[in-house]
Amino acid sequence: MTIACIIVEDEPLAQKLLEDYIAKVPTLSLQGIFTSPIEASIYLRDHTVDLIFLDIEMQDINGLEFLETLMYQPFIIFTTAFSQYAVESYNKDAVDYLLKPIKFERFLRAVHKIPKKEAQPKIAKDQEIQDFIYVKSDRQLVKLYFEDIYFIKSMQDYVVFTLAEKTYIVHHTLKKLEQLLPVQFQRAHYSYIVNLDKVQKLHDNHLYILNESIPIGNSYRELIVQQLKRWLI
Numbered sequence: 001m002t003i004a005c006i007i008v009e010d011e012p013l014a015q016k017l018l019e020d021y022i023a024k025v026p027t028l029s030l031q032g033i034f035t036s037p038i039e040a041s042i043y044l045r046d047h048t049v050d051l052i053f054l055d056i057e058m059q060d061i062n063g064l065e066f067l068e069t070l071m072y073q074p075f076i077i078f079t080t081a082f083s084q085y086a087v088e089s090y091n092k093d094a095v096d097y098l099l100k101p102i103k104f105e106r107f108l109r110a111v112h113k114i115p116k117k118e119a120q121p122k123i124a125k126d127q128e129i130q131d132f133i134y135v136k137s138d139r140q141l142v143k144l145y146f147e148d149i150y151f152i153k154s155m156q157d158y159v160v161f162t163l164a165e166k167t168y169i170v171h172h173t174l175k176k177l178e179q180l181l182p183v184q185f186q187r188a189h190y191s192y193i194v195n196l197d198k199v200q201k202l203h204d205n206h207l208y209i210l211n212e213s214i215p216i217g218n219s220y221r222e223l224i225v226q227q228l229k230r231w232l233i
Helices: 012-023 037-044 062-067 083-091 104-113 125-130 174-178 222-227
Strands: 004-009 028-036 051-055 073-081 096-099 132-138 140-145 153-154 160-163 169-170 185-189 192-195 201-204 206-209 210-213
Touching: 004 012, 004 037, 012 051, 028 037, 037 051, 051 062, 051 083, 062 073, 083 125, 104 153, 104 169, 132 169, 140 185, 153 174, 174 185, 174 192, 185 210, 185 222, 192 206, 192 210
Parallel strands: 004 028, 004 051, 051 073, 073 096
Antiparallel strands: 132 140, 153 160, 153 192, 160 169, 185 192, 201 206, 206 210
16 A cells, blocks of 8 residues: 655754655655645645645644644644644544654654554545535525635624625634635635635735625735635736
């Protein structure tokens, strides 16, 4: 069994060490090395991997937060210099937790655990291909097609779905919605998820959709810009 893997690590020496270790294991196939979770997120929107060697302490988004953004759950082996994350990493159902500096023998033991686990998608197969969701609003179940949703705004314990001519207030959180929505929906701010297909313009660190000026959070700006550039001519 060949295991396709990537490295998400912002320290050059740690990157090189993991790259050398991976090269020594015939069952591992390194697909890429990324210095930030944002770069990895862009790659994973178009590619599937079996395993991520994931650092925890990184700029913008840490490794634990990065996991919450993934649309499917690959195997995860955490690599970090901070032992205080051990419990939380296992709560994330990680294969293993490697404390730096990492010895090859310990690395190999972690890799050997992988066949004992099965990667589970975060969403069911039939849900991946559906083009709608049902929401409960005003004591009704309302069918919303993804293509009709412009953006979603958080309001404490509620979210507001904005369509072209109507809004729906739903008792939900943006964090949970991120796991359910297709790839064109991107977190742009702590309080907003936007449908990138509906963006009319980007100006002065704001997205403009319908009549709404939506601020872009610093942690999300690079990913938003990279996604929009895919359609730049």
